[in-house]
Amino acid sequence: MSTVQNATRVMTAAVLYGQQDVRIEHVAVPEPGPGEIVVEIKAALTCGTDLKVYKRGYHAKMLTPPALFGHEFAGVVTAVGDGVRRFSEGDRVVALNSAPCGVCFHCERNQPNLCDDLLFNNGAYAEYIRVPARIVEKNTLRIPDGVAYEHAALTEPLACVVRGLDECESALETRPGDTVAVIGAGPIGLMFMNVAQIAGYRVIAVVKHDEQVRLARLFGAAEVVQTTKTSDPVAAVRALTPDARGVDIAIEAVAVPDTWEWAVDMVRAGGLVNFFGGPAAGTRVALDTNRLHYNDITLKASFHHTPDAARKAFALVTEGKFQSAEYITGRARLEDLNDVFRRLMSRTQEIKTAILP
Structure with a gap:
């Protein structure tokens, strides 16, 4: 051009x-x-x-x-x-x-x-x-x-996040106070924390850097697990749930194989994982099929937004929520x-x- x-x-x-x-x-x-x-x-x-x-x-x-x-x-x-x-x-x-x-x-x-x-x-x-x-x-x-x-x-990125959380709620019978783990504290991860907190969930953030700890709390995380300060992020997240059973919903917003696997291991029996982060083409992830099957875990991926999600996101912005x-x-x-x-x-x-x- x-x-x-x-x-x-x-x-x-x-x-x-x-x-x-x-x-x-x-x-x-x-x-x-x-x-x-x-x-x-x-x-x-x-x-x-x-x-x-x-x-x-x-x-x-x-x-x-x-x-x-x-x-x-x-x-x-x-x-x-x-x-x-x-x-x-x-x-x-x-x-x-x-x-x-x-x-x-x-x-x-x-x-x-x-x-x-x-x-x-x-x-x-x-x-x-x-x-x-x-x-x-x-x-x-x-x-x-x-x-x-x-x-x-x-509105546009928020619409993607709103749809991602809506997809979780439509696939799982959620209740106020249920626990959502958000892995990643980039713009999308922070938006997930914010929207989940607005929706009444207890948010556990999984972050890497020191400054991300502050941001996670700013955007609604009740608890923060810093991966550089623990040898086992999965165990650290599960320890923050009753009887260490795991979170109700785990949202992956980093887009690398390790964090996809963490998300599956963090969620409780009967819970749901949303693979929101999109890894590079050709990426493969190893998952424990026994755990998935016998714990009745739902795996969900969310891509992009819809006109309905756009209007819900726009309302969150324009109403000051x-x-x-x-x-x-x-x-x-x-x-x-x-x-x-x-x-x-x-x-x-x-x-x-x-x-x-």
Whole structure:
């Protein structure tokens, strides 16, 4: 994607060319087609998925380089296409990064996150973004006055977390006060702690670094097990449950084989494991089949979000139940995006950085 010449309107945008190759360029300001809107971005947020894309140089489902980059954002509608009725210029909105078709095999079975034609949208690290008609229709929400743009932009990752916990609750008869272990204290792990605590669960956090102990407690963990301070994290978690029977729900949010195995060993008989973290393709995990079978353990994986989960997540943010402000730990200009990602690669304790075009 080259610099646009002789365009009547240009904007600054981040373009992904490959592995750790993001260039800040001038490209054409998008124009809306039928059913589409154009949004002036007021805040875009970094996330773990974007960091993976930055390191790998591609994403098999979401984009193929060269491509506009980034997917968590909120802003103001500046143009509307023919047929748009729900939004007008000047509306404050958050648009999610995808929308299902509604008619395929999986959509008809209430699995829209697995839609055969899931439409993705990227380009949040820019001054403007065009939102496709399907996302305008299904996954764009008007932000109430008084809600900060960078807080509203949390809706997309939070929707994935909300759906993950909902999936646990639909598969297991849960009760207030049940124990949830969350393995991992990255942005997603911290969101799981926050949402589980809001839902009335007792949260045990499993973290690695000293600063993550503080963050886990900030976001609702009643107990914290630090893996660098114990020789057996599984035993340490089980010791925090009645009769050391294990937790009711274990959520894995690290995406490595060891922690997948820990999650299975931490959960009680009759409990549930949610493998939320997605390891690299080809990863294999060793599980004790005897334990799984004779303890009637449910194994569940959760991928992506749905329109219903998006609205539940949006409500948590806009109603002030979610600790939105605590997740924004840095702010930077679009021109500094490469520096931001290099810092994230060094595993700083930043949660999310708001990129302000």
